[in-house]
Structures are given as structure tokens and as C-alpha cells.
Amino acid sequence: MGLLEPVELVRPGDLGAVHLIAVGGSGMNGVASMFLDLGLRVSGSDRSDSAYLRGLAARGADVHVGHRAEQLGDAQTVVVSSAIREDNPELAEARRRGLRVLHRSAALGSLMLGRRGVAIAGTHGKTTTTAMVVGALVGAGLDPSYVIGGAFTGTKSGGHLGSGDVMVVEADESDGSFLQYPAQVAVVTNVDPDHLSNWGTAQAYADGFERFATNPDVAVLVVSADDPGAVELTAAVRRRALDGDGRVPEIVTFGQAVDADVRITGATFAGTGSSFRLTRGGTGGPLTLDVPGAYNVANAAAAYAVLTWLGVDDQTAREQLSAYAGTNRRFQLVGTVDGVRVFDDYAHHPTEVAHTLRAARTAVQGQPGGGRVVAVLQPHLYSRTRDHWREFADAAALADEAVVMDVCGDREDPIPGVTGALVADAVPAGTAHVTYEPDWDSAAPVVAGLARRGDVVVTLGCGDVTKVAPLIVDALARRSDLSVHTEGSPAPQADAPEGEG
Template sequence: MPTTRTGAVGSSEEAALLGPVHFIGVGGVGMSGLARLLVARGTTVSGSDARESANARALRALGVTVHIGHDAGHLGDARAVVVSNAIEDHNPELAAARRRALPVLHRARLLAGLMAGKDRVAVAGTVGKTSTTSMLTAVACRGGLDPSFAIGGHVAEFGANARHGTGRLFIAEADESDSSFLLLSPDTAVITNIGAEDHLEVHGTAENYFRCFERFLDRLPDGGLLVTSADDAGTVRLTPCARRRLRVRTFGTSSGADLHVTDITVTPGGSAYRATLDGAPLPPIAIPVPGRHMVMNSAAALLTALELGVPVERAAEGLATYRGVGRRFEFKGRAAGVRVYDDYASYPLKVRAQLRAARVVAGAGRLVVAFQPSLFSSTRRFAAEFGAALGEADEVVVLDVSRARERPLPGVTGALIADAVPLPPDRVTFVPRRSEAAAVLAGLARPGDLVLTMGSGDVTLVGPELLGLLGDDRV
């Protein structure tokens, strides 16, 4: 295991760690996890969000004061304020914090403070980082390391997106979308892949996006560990430079991978494969989630865990009993013979990979997908790629673009993607209003079908609405 560095924690981070601290947008999956970690450390926490949510209710159960709506008075006696990029400058609580000269921390800076003094593992990549981070956490727990963790999804084993463990290890999902992972200083980095299919509204070009990962590796100490893919073109390009300063270990189906994956099988009940490590065979590996992309995520987690000292038998057990993470092909229920799943996929690469996995689970039934684009900029830039990926389904419903993160662009709607789907027109439907999507799906679905809602926005609400219309009979 790499040597632990204490890491510098500035006065702003210290103020947040001591509290009281107020989160603006506390119901978000990343923000609520950080709030959980502070509560576990004994910090007084409050927060606000635009709407009620399961995360808000869970935080209240932990003693956090959560306000719905934003008002300057919600700050109370806070000594520090935590924000994400979703919080705009005109937010009344943010404006009040600045008037009071309170420290205002980006959530990644707080995460860096929470990780200080630990053996730090940061999992990054264009796609797969949430699943990889959750798999690694499950394996580390099975290996007796009892890690702290912060993940952009709810890990089924723990029913939470973050936990304060008793061990030396801290595992965190690292966000490259806004370059905020450059605020972290990990001892070990995992990079699943690098493919600029999104976030170009921030990075500008694919080259800039790639360079951001180079800068991320600069955050590691000399001799630090990089675990990365031997199959992905982006990470393969990154590896030679990384080897000059870091210890690099690779996974993948490529013959030169340190952890060489072979004999992949995917069934409705999960995936299995064989692997060798430095030429030596490992026990057969099985994971209860389907998809070749999930095999690669598990290989990344397996290799990292072995490098961190988890015995291979324990690592295999951890993967075999992995229970998944929220919004990653999450089963929502069954009604009228229709199975409903939900997934966060919002990049063409991930959309295609998840639809191929869902096809296996669908079996003889049709695969019906409802997709909500997440950004106007990526819809304009990648409409053809999104359309081609959605063509893996039998029936496609495309919603309009989520308005959570960007202002609309003239002429850019979900219809651009719907028009690019290579299926007969009668099998592709554009639904401008999210509120109407469940009814449209109810009209399309037949017994035996698998319906998959996809996207990072409020399309996740469509599945339960559909089940209600069909007559939810889940057990």
C-alpha cells in the first residue's frame, strides 16, 4: 500500500470539519454523502434543497436540519457553507454567506479535507466510476479493511452513499466533469476509461478533457499507484507518461494487461469470467450484475483491492455478493408482466453498453427504453451517437433535455436524438413533457417486455409512475 501523506487542510476545510456547517443543495447524492460523513464525525450539520427527497428524509433521521426552499435565514450559526456547481451565484443563502464572510467550500474541497490523514483511493473515469467505486468498497469491507467511502450512488450493502469507517482506507468517487477531482490528493488512483462524450461544455475539447486526467495524476505522490484499463484508447495513451513516476497496474482483455480477463459470460443473473494476475490464474470471478462493462468495472475493483492487500479469496467473495448501487440498472418493480429498471447512463458509450446488458436480461421480451438527455450542449454535439446507441432497443421514447444544469440552446431538443435513432419511425417517440412519459410507456409496454428508464435527470421518476399505471405487483 502506498505511503500515507497527511495532506494540507486549509482554514476553510478546518472550519467545515469543526462546524456548524450548512450545505446548499444538501439533497444531492454527492452533497448528502458528505453531510453524512460530517455527522459521523460529530459535526453539527444543516442544509437546504429545492425539493423534498429521500436523501433529505434520511439526513433528518440522522439529526440534520433540512429546509425545503432557499432563504438567507437557513444559515443559522453556520461557520462554513458547502456548495456544488449546481448552486448559482444568486442563491440567497450563498449571497448571505458571502456577506457574512463565511468560508464557502466546493464539495470536492470538503471531500479532500475529510480524506486527509487516510490511505486515499480516488476512482475516476468517463463511465463506470460509481459502479467501480461501490464494488471496490464492498470488496474492501469483505477484506476486513472497514473503509470510509463517498460515492455518487447508494450502495445497497450499506443503504447509503457514504460512511465513516474505522479503517485507514478512504475510497472516493472522483468527478472529472468540472475538474473538481484536481482538488483531491490520492495515494491510489483508478481510471476506468477516458472518452470525451460529455463535459465538453466545461473542457471545450476532447484534448483538454484528456489533459485534465494528466493533471489528475500529477496529484499523486511519486511512487503512487495507478490502476487503469489496458483496453481503452484514452487510458492506453495516458499510461506511458504515468509510468515515469507512478507504479502502474492494468486490467482488461488485452493480452498485455497485468490482470488479464478471459472467458466472459453474461446471463440474465449476472456475469462471470476468468482472470490471471501476472500470468498466475485467479479463482473464477462472478458478479450478480449483467454486462461486459460491469465485468470491466469489477476487474478494476478486483485489481485495486489486491494491490491494497485484500486476499484474493475475500475479493472474489466480495464481488460475488455485491448487491449493486442505486440507479445502475436498478430493478424498480414488475407490473402486468412488465419489468421496469432504471439507470443513470447519460453518455452514448454507457447507453449502448447498458442496453446490450439489458438485452440479455430481457430474454425473449422486447427492450423498451425511455431516455432523457442531460445537457443541451451534449445533445447538439452527440445527437447521432446517442441515436445510434438507442438503436439497440426495440422501442425508444426520447424525452426532452433535462434543464437542471444548462440554459436551453436554440433549436436543441430531444427530438434531435429521436430523429437519429435507426429504427422505423413508428418505434421511436419524442415526448416533450416528462410528466407524459409514463403514460406513453404504459401504452407501448406488453407482457414480457423490459422497460428501462435512462438518464441523469428526473427520468428516474418515470419508472414508479409507470408501475402505478400498470398496477404494481412487485414483491
């Protein structure tokens, strides 16, 4: 679909019956859930069954597995994601009938009308930051509306229509859809070039974030003071103010930088958690997290900045952030067998893979026998692998054992010469021991054969590698002839918009 331009938003009550193609993706699922909450007739389809799909059916949506033209029924509006091609039979039928066809972002934008919108963007960390803000608002006694690209751990939906006046959304930059949202609060966690098959150049990608940050609806920009791309964004927005180039928002920065408005100090990490202090002006204090990594400390600081700007008091904001329990597929513990812990993580950009593996390194410290990090990496998209194979290899080098699977192409056609082997062969000598395993069915037994007591195994990617994690747990149990201690199941398919929905 390429880059999108904003369209005029239609109020939900004027949409009529809505059919969502790829409704099983967590992002689309959230929109569908909110339409159901509003009392709209909702139908949808997805290429495979999932807990998300079954959850919608239980609430009264007419859902289907597979795509067929007749499944549109009497829909008046059809909602699609960027992953849906024009030859999809349902989309083709909607075009033939002349139905209203909306991108998911326009449908989500319509739900934000009349509410205080918070749009959380960034190359990395937007799902977690969105979930942190939402969880803290709920815990503070408010009832926000929200759509998140990953369901809260233990739930089957990433969307909710609340009674409060705040609506929080995860704003995806991959296709430019983040420009569609009428948000008062714009959050940028970081700017790290990605999705260049859509944006073309790193500069165009950065310019897209500047456009997002200076949308006329934006009253405040919450932005990292540590990430180089975000720092450049802040400078660009401030130059606009100096040049008198249109209306610019208030800027609130967060991070470890000494001049950050919300400042992180004293961060320490142990196991799968952290402790640190957040201060803003003359207020602030300690905060602990039960999710790992320095990147989650930064996400919490961004969330704190949003919460306090919205009027949540300092102590309540810190207490509620400390209660954050995670979202599906973000360093999610799938099971433990014979001292081997298996986690699943959505990381699909080299920076995210590196962050996750550093967090895994902290998680194995102090394990009996000195635990190792075993990474199971499935590069996602041929274009991303073509653009970042060296960076993927450098990230994989942070593991002790790296099992590299073949590329998950999802919506893309193969690119000659771009395979998982490109990544596996580039892992620097003397770092991780690398196994290239292009056979999907062989990945779990290969990993089970490598893992040993005290290890942390992490499956990485936003494709179907998520289905490998429970298979590794099963393979470990068969190897050891042991019962499995299961902590939960990862999301059943890739989160939108990287996957189908």
C-alpha cells in the first residue's frame, strides 16, 4: 500500500455495518472491539484462526477464517490494514460494490473524535509505552479508551471503549498512518530508520516524525532526550518555533540526559526487573519495574511524562507504573523446563533484538552453572533483511547460541539472495555460536538440543516464530521427560501491522 496520506475522518455512527479484513491481528482486533462496544454490527475475516478471532466471535462479531467475497454480507464500510493486497477477494468485492474502504488508521482516528487523544509513536517501544500509560490510567481510577498493538498479558484484546475522555493509541509509522490521528499528546520514544521500502530514505522517515510531532492538533510533544534520532527531531521542532514556521507544541523531554524534563537516575537491573528514580522539577521518586531492560525504563519515563501532563499526580503515576505486568510477546515467559526458561519477544528490528538480548543477559546472571542466552531469530520482511542484515548479525552476536531461521516474508515477495543465511553468515567470528536452520519444523528440536539448565531461550521476531516458543518448551519436556511449568501463551499470531492485520 505504500505511504498513506490522512483522509477526512467519518464519525463511527455514520459507518454503518463494518467488515474488517484481517480482523485477527491485535491492532485490528482492538478497533473491532471498540466498534462492538459502540453497538455497531461487526464482521471480519483472517487467514487463520486465533484467540483474538474467537474472542470477537464470543462478543457477537460475525468472523470467518479465510477470505471470500461473499463474507462481506451487507457491510457498508470495509476496514483494511496495509498488509492487505488489492487482489484480496474481499477488498476486490468492496471496490466492485463501491463501498467505503478505510485504512485501519482512519477507522481508529474516527474513534478518537471528541476525545483527548494520546498517540504514542516511535520505531521501538510504542506498544509497551502505550500499555504502561493505559494501565496506569486505569489503575488511577480513570477509564480510558485505548487501542494497543499487543494485548495485555493474559487478555485477548488490545482495545477498549472507556467512559473517560482520554483515548490512547499506538501510532504506527511504518506506512505513515500515524499522521491520521487527531491527538493532543504526541509521544516519540525514538527515531531509528526502518520501513525504508515505504519511506525511501532515512531522512524521509525522520521528516515523517517531524510531521507527526507538529500535527495541528498536537498540544504537547513528549520525546526522548537520549535517542539520537529523537534529539534531532526535538531540534527540528524547536527550529520551527524560532523560524515562526507554523504552530509548534510544548515539548517535554525524558531520559538520562542532564537536561531532560523527566529525568532517569540511579537505574539498576537484576533478573527480569529494574529499580530507578524519576524526577520532574521538584517532584518524583523511586520506581520499580517487573519487566526487563533499560529500554523499559525509558518507556516508563515516557509514560510518566504523559500521565503527569494529563493530570495524574506524581505518586499515583509511579505506583501504577510499578504495577505494570507486561503485554503479550514482550519478553513473555512461555514456559520453564529443567531450569531452562523460554521467552517470546516481538523484537523485529536489529535495535530491538539487541535490547532484548541485553535484557536476557541480565536475566541469566547469577544462574547456577552460569546460564547462557540462546536466541532464536527469524528475520522479518525481505526488505528489512536486505537493508539491515549486517545489523541483525551484530545483534545476534550478543547471544551465546544464535539459531537463525529463514526470513518471514509476510506481505512481501521474496528478494533474490535475501535469506536467513545472509544474517547467519555475517555474525562476527568469536561471538555467538551460530546455527542456520531454514526448516521451520526443525527449529524447536534444534534449540532444545542446544539449551541446558540455567539458559534463557528467546524467540525473536514478529512473524510465526511466536509459534516456535511453545514447541521448544514441548521439545525440552520430551528431551527431559519432565512436566512443563507453563507461564502463559504468547499471542497467537504476529501483531498488527507487521503481520496480516
